[in-house]
Amino acid sequence: LISSATKSLRMETEILEKKLQDAQVKLAEKDGDKEKEIQSLKRLISELEFQLTMEKSNHESFLDKLRKEIKHKSDELEKLTQERTQLIHSLSQVQEENSLLQDTVRRECEERFELTAALGRAREQVLELRRLSGTFP
Secondary structure, three states: OHHHHHHHHHHHHHHHHHHHHHHHHHHHHHHHHHHHHHHHHHHHHHHHHHHHHHHHHHHHHHHHHHHHHHHHHHHHHHHHHHHHHHHHHHHHHHHHHHHHHHHHHHHHHHHHHHHHHHHHHHHHHHHHHHHHHHHOO
16 A cells, blocks of 8 residues: 555656656746847847937937028028118118209209290390391481
């Protein structure tokens, strides 16, 4: 009975040891798979961090270009605004000068008209005087 029980216990122990070995093998495989997965995830994280760094760098480079372009456009706008102001000032001066010239031309035309009228009256008087002097020696 003891022998049979011992034999039965040994067989059960062997079965349990076999199950333990199988479980240890499966556990080792799972640990290996998990380690592979961890390494794969670490590589993926590294790649994503690298991509993120590159994207940040590209983004910063793009922003720097935009800032420079905005600065350039702002400087250009300021220059054009100054030129516009100068042109408006020049236009105002030219309009003022034009107005003065038009006024001068108007006055000269009025004077010319008056002189022409006076000349016409003087001619008439001279002709009248000649006519009268022709009848009175």
